[in-house]
Amino acid sequence: MLYFSRWKTISIWAVVVLGILYSLPNLVPQSYLEPLPSFMPKRAMTLGLDLQGGSHILLAIDRQDLIDDRQVEARDHIRTLLRDARVGYTGLSGTGRTVQVRIRDASDIDKAKTALEALTQPVSSGLFGAGSVTEMTMDEPEPGLLRYTMTDEGIDYRVGTALAQSIEVVGRRVNELGTTEPIIQRQGTDRILVQVPGLQDPQRLKEILGQTAKLTFQMVDQSVPIQEAIEGRAPAGSTVMYSADDPPAPYLIENRVIVSGESLVDAQATFDQRTGEPVVSFRFDNQGAQRFGQATQQNVGRLFAIILDNQVISAPQIREPILGGTGQISGSFTSESANDLAVLLRAGALPADLTIIEERTVGPSLGADSIAAGEFAAGVATILVLLFMVMAYGTIGVIANLALLANVVLIVAILSVLGATLTMPGIAGIVLTMGMAVDSNVIIYERVREERRMGRSLVQSLDSGFARALSTVVDANLTTFIAAVILFFLGSGPIRGFAVTLAIGIITTVFTAYTLTRWMIAIWLKHYRPTDLPSGFIKLVPDDTRIRFMSMRKYAFTLSALLSIAAAFMFFTKDMNYGIDFRGGSSIEVQARGPQADAGDVRERLSELNLGDVQVQEFGSNRDLLIRIEGQEGGDNAEQSAVEKARMALEDDYDFRRVEVVGPTVSSELTRTGTLGVLASLVAMLIYIWIRFEWQFGVGAIISTLHDVIMMVGLYVVAGIEFNLGSIAAILTIVGYSINDTVVVYDRVRENLRKYKKMPIEELLDISMNQTLSRTVLTGITTLFALFALYMYGGEVIASFTFAMIFGILIGTYSSIFVAGPLLILFKLRPDMFDKEPAQGGEALPAETR
Numbered sequence: 001m002l003y004f005s006r007w008k009t010i011s012i013w014a015v016v017v018l019g020i021l022y023s024l025p026n027l028v029p030q031s032y033l034e035p036l037p038s039f040m041p042k043r044a045m046t047l048g049l050d051l052q053g054g055s056h057i058l059l060a061i062d063r064q065d066l067i068d069d070r071q072v073e074a075r076d077h078i079r080t081l082l083r084d085a086r087v088g089y090t091g092l093s094g095t096g097r098t099v100q101v102r103i104r105d106a107s108d109i110d111k112a113k114t115a116l117e118a119l120t121q122p123v124s125s126g127l128f129g130a131g132s133v134t135e136m137t138m139d140e141p142e143p144g145l146l147r148y149t150m151t152d153e154g155i156d157y158r159v160g161t162a163l164a165q166s167i168e169v170v171g172r173r174v175n176e177l178g179t180t181e182p183i184i185q186r187q188g189t190d191r192i193l194v195q196v197p198g199l200q201d202p203q204r205l206k207e208i209l210g211q212t213a214k215l216t217f218q219m220v221d222q223s224v225p226i227q228e229a230i231e232g233r234a235p236a237g238s239t240v241m242y243s244a245d246d247p248p249a250p251y252l253i254e255n256r257v258i259v260s261g262e263s264l265v266d267a268q269a270t271f272d273q274r275t276g277e278p279v280v281s282f283r284f285d286n287q288g289a290q291r292f293g294q295a296t297q298q299n300v301g302r303l304f305a306i307i308l309d310n311q312v313i314s315a316p317q318i319r320e321p322i323l324g325g326t327g328q329i330s331g332s333f334t335s336e337s338a339n340d341l342a343v344l345l346r347a348g349a350l351p352a353d354l355t356i357i358e359e360r361t362v363g364p365s366l367g368a369d370s371i372a373a374g375e376f377a378a379g380v381a382t383i384l385v386l387l388f389m390v391m392a393y394g395t396i397g398v399i400a401n402l403a404l405l406a407n408v409v410l411i412v413a414i415l416s417v418l419g420a421t422l423t424m425p426g427i428a429g430i431v432l433t434m435g436m437a438v439d440s441n442v443i444i445y446e447r448v449r450e451e452r453r454m455g456r457s458l459v460q461s462l463d464s465g466f467a468r469a470l471s472t473v474v475d476a477n478l479t480t481f482i483a484a485v486i487l488f489f490l491g492s493g494p495i496r497g498f499a500v501t502l503a504i505g506i507i508t509t510v511f512t513a514y515t516l517t518r519w520m521i522a523i524w525l526k527h528y529r530p531t532d533l534p535s536g537f538i539k540l541v542p543d544d545t546r547i548r549f550m551s552m553r554k555y556a557f558t559l560s561a562l563l564s565i566a567a568a569f570m571f572f573t574k575d576m577n578y579g580i581d582f583r584g585g586s587s588i589e590v591q592a593r594g595p596q597a598d599a600g601d602v603r604e605r606l607s608e609l610n611l612g613d614v615q616v617q618e619f620g621s622n623r624d625l626l627i628r629i630e631g632q633e634g635g636d637n638a639e640q641s642a643v644e645k646a647r648m649a650l651e652d653d654y655d656f657r658r659v660e661v662v663g664p665t666v667s668s669e670l671t672r673t674g675t676l677g678v679l680a681s682l683v684a685m686l687i688y689i690w691i692r693f694e695w696q697f698g699v700g701a702i703i704s705t706l707h708d709v710i711m712m713v714g715l716y717v718v719a720g721i722e723f724n725l726g727s728i729a730a731i732l733t734i735v736g737y738s739i740n741d742t743v744v745v746y747d748r749v750r751e752n753l754r755k756y757k758k759m760p761i762e763e764l765l766d767i768s769m770n771q772t773l774s775r776t777v778l779t780g781i782t783t784l785f786a787l788f789a790l791y792m793y794g795g796e797v798i799a800s801f802t803f804a805m806i807f808g809i810l811i812g813t814y815s816s817i818f819v820a821g822p823l824l825i826l827f828k829l830r831p832d833m834f835d836k837e838p839a840q841g842g843e844a845l846p847a848e849t850r
Contacts, residue, residue, distance in 0.1 A: 263288025289325025433505030567714025579724030
């Protein structure tokens with residue numbers, strides 16, 4: 001086990017060197033890398049929005065809006081086709097997904113069906129015509145009454161087409177803002193994810209994305225007084241519309257569109273040469289210029305309206321024909337609003353309304369604070385863990401530390417190669433990995449010490465220790481890896497970043513702890529030829545512990561049962577402090593521009609806005625406040641309106657550092673996926689342990705883990721800690737840690753069952769617990785060191801996350817000994833289940849525990 005051929009040595013160090021090269025861009029300024037050859041890695045990790053500031057916005061297409069548009073389109077199409085075919089009709093109307101028309105003359109029915117065949121013709125739905133979709137079906141409930149109904153597949157086709165067009169339009173709009181490396185991608189069947197890092201004005205982005213920007217030029221109907229039209233006597237073919245002024249001015253607008261924004265080829269924000277006011281100059285293509293020129297030539301002296309999203313921007317008088325294909329839009333513009341309108345017109349109109357169903361915005365100042373807090377916390381955690389390993393193991397502790405540093409370098413390198421985004425939960429995942437990575441080294445080192453106490457030579461002890469610890473290391477890390485994978489697939493946003501770093505950390509841990517550490521141990525043996533294992537400076541657990549854990553099982557079961565019942569009772573009787581991720585609503589972090597924030601004044605201002613329940617509390621320093629606004633009854637758009645009202649009420653005195661808005665659509669999905677994440681991870685780990693061990697081990701591990709989950713939920717209920725997506729990440733990580741701890745104990749139980757077949761199960765479990773006690777304590781302490789550093793210095797954003805993790809580590813350690821072990825007695829586990837090896841030792845205690 002301690003022999004390495006030349007190619008293995010080269011392979012190990014090739015991986016380490018590559019890791020250093022690919023992680024280097026994250027450690028030195030980019031200016032230092034520019035002189036290097038082009039083949040050298042220069043790509044650094046992308047910082048998440050919570051670290052550098054920016055906006056995360058999830059948009060959803062309004063499906064009903066598309067259905068309504070399709071119905072109007074079909075009705076107009078039927079009217080045109082029947083008129084062209086000279087077929088008389090009556091009762092042309094549409095409701096929901098159907099449009100119907102009655103043919104006056106029975107002799108024209110077949111003629112009408114032939115004319116309207118285009119409505120039911122399949123349309124191509126794939127690339128190069130692959131696949132087709134029938135958008136409408138026709139039936140005739142009674143003679144002469146033709147009914148056309150939209151199909152589900154036709155609506156899906158329209159939604160998919162609109163989504164693809166919307167992604168292009170949104171991309172053009174965001175790129176016009178001059179942002180760097182925005183992410184715009186499809187999510188599901190009807191959603192668009194927009195992430196814009198480093199954005200200085202998130203509100204402007206929302207305004208740019210929230211407008212459909214359907215521009216039309218239409219004539220103003222001056223045939224009747226506007227007041228008469230408002231009172232309900234508008235002539236057929238005309239509609240009352242209002243301007244964007246305050247107060248809005250009414251106009252009677254002819255429905256016929258002269259020319260639309262689709263004919264624009266350019267739009268620029270400029271200034272009127274006569275008045276100096278900001279205006280938007282535009283230019284049509286040839287067809288649009290011809291139609292516009294013809295319309296203005298025929299309507300000199302009349303008013304024509306420029307309409308954007310059903311609002312009249314301006315309604316100037318046509319003094320002379322406009323034949324050049326150019327013009328300008330004037331209104332109450334500022335320089336910025338004129339530029340925004342030009343951006344919208346150049347990017348094009350959205351094919352359907354987009355609703356913001358989730359928003360998470362972090363200001364650049366908070367992002368900088370998060371980076372500083374994360375770096376400091378990671379530094380403190382690293383120093384604590386490294387010092388502890390040297391104190392506990394001496395020289396081989398130094399070797400473990402070198403492997404740990406290589407582990408972090410490899411994690412950073414892989415994240416850089418994958419182009420992954422590093423978030424604050426991702427930093428937490430790296431720091432947690434540092435604590436848990438030590439576990440693999442501790443398992444190996446403690447096994448080596450056991451082998452040495454049994455009288456084997458140092459080389460034999462090291463060789464046997466690495467060999468015997470391998471299955472334990474793999475089993476323990478693989479169970480945590482399962483939790484990380486499930487968290488990735490069922491999580492969202494930053495939580496997926498946490499899962500990625502945790503999963504990568506587990507893979508690199510197995511490599512560095514088992515392969516790299518073993519190579520360094522072999523070199524240490526070869527060059528220094530030690531005669532014994534170096535002793536550390538501290539010894540937390542004596543070599544010969546004989547604690548009778550199983551004698552306390554009845555008390556432990558009683559305590560665990562009472563606490564579990566109490567936690568469950570409080571969960572069902574006391575309201576949990578759910579975050580906006582699960583109940584919807586808005587969470588806003590603000591910072592006073594003055595020396596101190598006034599929570600009472602903010603609460604009073606917001607209570608006047610009729611936003612429902614508003615909570616305001618101090619958060620971090622005395623200048624920071626956290627505002628929670630309950631979910632609004634009006635749906636996703638109402639949530640955005642609530643935030644906008646709060647912004648207008650507070651923006652003169654406060655900077656908005658972080659805004660999170662979760663509408664009812666997303667909150668219900670997050671609740672479902674969060675619950676599924678916990679249950680799916682438990683089932684997956686049950687299956688794995690069942691396969692690797694016996695059913696008693698699998699069921700015992702799951703019950704002890706459920707105990708930990710219930711205790712964690714009880715903590716959130718009793719302490720009133722906000723339960724959000726980070727809480728799901730904390731629970732799933734504790735599930736992985738608890739299973740990790742339990743598997744290490746169970747692996748030793750399984751080994752002892754094969755060796756001591758006649759020993760009473762209670763005594764055998766006591767021996768197994770004592771043999772793994774040193775590892776349990778050392779791993780728990782190193783992990784807690786890392787978590788305490790995060791809790792103390794990682795900032796308020798993840799304080800509740802790390803506090804729950806600390807509690808979970810303590811509970812997980814307790815349950816792996818006092819719940820998981822005694823359950824094997826309850827399930828009547830017998831040594832004869834492991835008859836793969838001949839019996840050894842009878843009832844005598846093994847040498848290392850005497």
